[in-house]
Amino acid sequence: MRWIWIDKFVEFEPGVRAVAVKNVTMAEEHLHDHFPGYPTMPAALMIEAMAQTAGILVGQARNFQEKVILAKVNQALFHEIVRPGDQLFLEARMENITAEAATTRGTIRCEDRLIAEITLMFSHIDQNLSGMQFPEENFVFNAQFMDLLKCYIPSAAPLKQDL
Amino acid sequence: MSMSRDEIYEKVKDILVDALGVDDDEVTNQATLVGDLGAESIDFLDIVFQLEKQFEIKIPREELFPAENLLNDSEYVDNGKLTAAGLARLKEAMGHVDFSEFEKDPDLNKITDLFTVDSIVQFIEGKTNAA
Incomplete structure (x- = not known):
């Protein structure tokens, strides 16, 4: 099972920017383990949510043909904590994309609060690592993911052009 | 756009401090990216991206490294x-x-x-x- 950490996209401009929503609920176990008795979302999981948002933006820009892997967290600044009931808006903007890699710059907001600023770098792994061979099947954007994409982004069909 | 060597050096230094998470004083002329500054393969791409942006140039794949x-x-x-x-x-x-x-x-x-x-x-x- 793929680990899904964002709930849906509310905006998607191919190759430019994407905004996803993550609803944080008291039912999530991670909230209770981080600081027992004071449920907050771990910063690492905010990075994961941004990596999924930005990773899909990067993947779509190459029609989901590349295997897009998070390669580097260039910067992660956290300004506020996230509590149960918060609805996070994750906005990722494409900074740069080439045959080998991409960088994105993102913010996480909750209502009018700036929660975090996160800059990431993704590798198109087939194009890197000195010609190391990976399985031909795209294990990042697999069939299950492509199905999910349809409910992630209601207008997803035109995003994958050869479907 | 012509820039002095010192100006270039200062900007390159800022990029390396940012990309590699090293301190200012670790970035010397003779410092090696991998041995002294701990660069990994993905960092090379990161550095190329940042150089292109900072200096408004295009660096073809394989030219710098x-x-x-x-x-x-x-x-x-x-x-x-x-x-x-x-x-x-x-x-x-x-x-x-x-x-x-x-x-x-x-x-x-x-x-x-x-x-x-x-x-x-x-x-x-x-x-x-x-x-």
Whole structure:
């Protein structure tokens, strides 16, 4: 099972920017383990949510043909904590994309609060690592993911052009 | 846009501090990216991206750090060392690099020592002055 950490996209401009929503609920176990008795979302999981948002933006820009892997967290600044009931808006903007890699710059907001600023770098792994061979099947954007994409982004069909 | 060597150096330094998470004073002219500053493969791409943006230039793949293709070619590599042909090819591709130490013993394991802070500054100097 793929680990899904964002709930849906509310905006998607191919190759430019994407905004996803993550609803944080008291039912999530991670909230209770981080600081027992004071449920907050771990910063690492905010990075994961941004990596999924930005990773899909990067993947779509190459029609989901590349295997897009998070390669580097260039910067992660956290300004506020996230509590149960918060609805996070994750906005990722494409900074740069080439045959080998991409960088994105993102913010996480909750209502009018700036929660975090996160800059990431993704590798198109087939194009890197000195010609190391990976399985031909795209294990990042697999069939299950492509199905999910349809409910992630209601207008997803035109995003994958050869479907 | 012509820039002095010092101006280029300061900007390259800022990029390396940002990309590699090192301190200002660790970035010296002779510091090697991998050995001294701890760069990993993805950092090289990150540095190229940031150089392109900062200096408003295009850096074609393999131009700044061109070793990769060479290493997979048996004409250029023999028994873990660069052949004479390989060394000549690398020198031609990397005019911005000082080979004086490396050519005494062109061991592949030492190839990353060629990538110094100074080699980046020289490369950018060549690019921006040509433009």
